Amino acid sequence: MSIIRLERVEKIFGGLRAIGGVSFEVAPKQIFGLIGPNGAGKTTIFNVVTGVYQPDGGKVVFDGTDISGWSPARVAARGIARTFQNIRLFRAMTVRENVIVAGHKIHRANMLDAVLRNGRFDADERAFTDKADELLEIMGLRELADEEASSLPYGSQRRLEIARALMLEPKVLLLDEPAAGMNSSEADKLEDQIRFLRDELSLTIVLVEHNMSVVMSVCERIHVVDHGETIAEGPPSVVKADPKVLAAYLGEETPEAAIADLRAVHAAATSSPESSS
Amino acid sequence: MTELVQQLINGLSLGSIYALIALGYTMVYGVLKLINFAHSEVFMMGSYFGFFTAVGLGIEHYESIGQTFPLYYAFVVLIAAMAGAALLGVTIELLAYRPLRNAPRLAPLITAIGVSLFLQNLATLIFTPNPRRYPAIIREVRYELGGVVVTNIKIAILVVAIALMAGLHLLVQKTWTGKAMRALSVNLDAARLMGVNTNRVISSTFAIGSALAAAGGILFGLDQLTIKPTMGVLTGLKAFVAAVLGGIGNIPGAAVGGLLIGVAEQLTAGYLSPDYRDAITFVILIGILLFKPEGLLGVVRPEKV
Amino acid sequence: MKWLLRAAVAAAIVGALWGLSYVLHEHVIEYVVRIAMLCGMNIILAVGLNLINGTTGQFSIGHAGFMAVGAYTTAYVCTQLAPEVAGVLGTGFLPDAVVFNVGLIAGAALAAATGVVVGVPSLRLKGDYLAIVTLGFGEIIRLLLTNAEFLGGATGFSGDNPTGLSPYTNVFWVFLWVVIVIVVIRNVTFSQTGRSLEAISEDEIAAEAMGTPTTRLKVVAFTLSAAAAGIAGGLFAHLQGSVRPDDFKFDRSIDMIVMIIVGGLGSITGAVIGGIFVGVTLELMRDLSEYRLVLYSLLLVIIMLVRPQGVLGKRELSFSRLFPKKAAKPARAAGDEKP
Known part of the structure; x- marks a missing residue:
């Protein structure tokens, strides 16, 4: 039984397929990672789920209700709250x-x-x-x-932004790069806060994040997109080792070359979590 | 049938004047995302510039002895008015809009309204509020074809307007300035980073838009026979609606929108009631905003979130 | 207890206004009293317009249209109602008060209804378009009034008496309505509705993502704002003794914008000051006759160039502590508990 289900969701911008039929399911109280290289369509997926964009195909089901095409305010009232990649606070x-x-x-x-x-x-x-x-x-x-x-x-x-989103008393929280711009101790604290929200407030959390150290440590399941298409899904240990994921991230011609590169990067990443971007 | 053809001809000639003015609105909106309220006053001033140039060239003398104003003098009037308006437009941008380039969005809009009022009141002060008869730069000749009356003035209006619009099209599509303008309308900051001198391009945009409005102002004077300092208000508004109708920021859209508004206005005046000729513009505006806010030729640009 | 106290304050205000009205009308020259009343109407207009143009960050430049709706409605309703009420209550203060206030409320209600009609389609759009739609709307209202024969057409409406509309408007009614409008709009501004409106002006997309029904709230703000303009219109009608379509030209909308710009967009106290400033300045500049509007528009441009956020900025003035800010910033009270 999933709380959020995307079924072949598509979004096209003037001929460009930003998302080309992405499907995934998030279980209640799961911490779910959505990763992929820059421009892979992660934020667009958030925007379709939260009603900022209308999907051009497929549907979004939340808690048994088809919410595709709902207005952002209605989606928010129904129980999906979000933060923004490019921080959108009421500044004054x-x-x-x-x-x-x-x-x-x-x-x-x-x-x-x-x-x-x-x-x-x-x-x-x-x-x-x-x-x-x-x-x-x-x-x-x-x-x-x-x-x-x-x-x-x-x-x-x-x-x-997270506190503001929580005020909606949502069931699902979508976090768009919450660790961006944070130093490593802040990022560590963020991991604890995310777990706290899940454990104490019973939230389902979907996370878009480039900081791999955060993603790998906090997420229970990870969905990887590239060029608007799904390329892998599974628990962190599996995704981490998937050659297609490595190739997408490193832009290598062959998975073998990518793995070789990744070993070096991974070694560096475990010692300093900020190195991934 | 003749009635309809007559209305269409009148509508197209009026509409081509709206189109000339609408181009200025749409070009400025394209590069600065600003509704240049002062544009309607540039149109009015352009008309007066033409008036005074014609007077300076002795048009009253030609009229009093019943001679035709030389055609090349008519061109001098047109060019002088366009140059004067271009200078005015560039000055307005430099003094009133440029300092506010990074201010909150409402600030330049309010300033534009202020400049518009200022010019209108200044014109009232200098030129007196009384309407003036526009000198016959071209002497009217009437042709009648199967009941439809066409004057050489209506033809001239269409020819001048089409020529100017064709010139603008070439300029925007073929020249470096035109390409830079298009680049600015897509992304001003990116254009700047690519080494485009944005201030110069913005000045050019104001110069071109204002010159076209001045041409519209002279044609308006020829068509309507009188001009006054408040003439810009309603005409400017109609031209703006034309720009919105065509899709604001879209140059061919402004031309199409102008012609459509002109025709709609004439048909309303002819078949419904002259009382509603001004109201139809607003009905069109509300309609387009409700059903197709991006305009006929405009495209929806999703906001980046 | 709270309500008892409020009733006492309200009674004190009414009493004070009554006294003020008496003193001004009996002992001060009519010219000065008239300017005071015009300033009061300006305050109503500015505080109302500030809710939509300042707090909500939208941009209406056609509020003269709402003022016109209020002015004509009040004038018409009062003219129709006065003989009926006189038949029941006779003549004197009470029947006049009933007729006038019913007329004002009717004017506010119709202006508000017009606000809904204009606002629903146009407030879905971006700020610039709203400006143009409201401008067009203001012109349409004037066009309709000019063609409405039962309202006197272009010559205007002045009731059934040869002396014009009954001179109901006095310092008492003007400033009583000033107080009512300020209290209502201030209480709305410093509430969840006001916070949401401010959020809309800050970042509409974020506000929507936080569940704020943005279009509905913008229409609410627009409607309240229109209602305030309607009341000012009604007061204006019965001060002038007649209403003409030309009383509500674009210039009047611009006056209102100057008021809130002088006061600072988003500040209620600023709007009050701006309203008084414009009222007094326009009067003082009357001697300059034809130079007046040139200077006035130049002033508008210079203010924007020098201080784009308005002369006094967004903040409320410090004497606004006269209004308890408890509910507005519960933040402060809670924060003070810290040692």
């Missing part, structure tokens, strides 16, 4: 306000309540603050709650 708002914006599950008061500033409105505002602070605590941002979002360092901005 405070860290806490950024999180509260996604507080639709808490929101009870309507506009008339807000105008009257009645008990329902006050209760809402208290609940917003409490919930937001709880999530900021999880992501290690509680101290920065009143700062302007744009003033945060890069790594903190990425974590704030």
